[in-house]
Amino acid sequence: MASPRKAIISSGLGQFAANDQNAMAHFGPDAAARVKAMLASSIEQANQAGFDVIAVDANPQNPEDTMKRFTKTLENREVVGVNIGFGLRGHKEHTELFEKMLNAAVAIRPGIKIMFSNGPGEVITAIRRNFPEDF
Template identity: 30%
Template sequence: MTAVLAIGLDPCFADFSAMPEFTPELVRAYIEAEIARVRQSGFEVDMHLIAPGANAEAGVEAALRAGSFDCVVIGAGLRDASEHFLLFEKILNLVHRLAPNASIAFNTTPADTAEAVQRWVAPGCSK
């Protein structure tokens, strides 16, 4: 089965000031529903939500070392916020170093993770 690691910013640490209709709980529910949809599409998925700070890199490193992944998805919440740019860069380099054969995909919202994975790998076909 195709193994996917989904890495994203824990919604508790996201800035929703520009989108007051969203809450961390609502975004987490969207993420969980999308991960379920990715699994229903035939992928094995591990999800790792990170908190900015000293332990973020160590947690991602542990997640990457815990399995062999065909695709790593990095969420928009981590990539798009300028205050997380350096963390995103560090995470991207960890993925490059520890999962060199994995495709790297980017979603644009919690609702298009399955499409991001499908752009790079076919379900049920590991590399």
């Protein structure tokens, strides 16, 4: 019998990369499209390994909405891990939102694995690092 699929929330700037100066500087004027393509590839690799990756894009310009969507996903899905991307955690202007997300994850899902990817194409790398038994 196959082992059950593990759900992971991955949160980065995603569609909101087009509104972020740091993302635009790194990925260029089509930042959102590039981020989306890189994330899709990484998610596909995770899916093939038996993980369901739930992308919850973080909008630093609307942290209340971000937290509402993020906590709702934590509450409504049996998730084993949360990945936070570098675009969100690597820039001081996003620190408060980053902290709120981590604190919510630990409060809602005690024992959850916290992971950090270095870019949208490296979500699979963070999952492999934290769940080596699945690879």
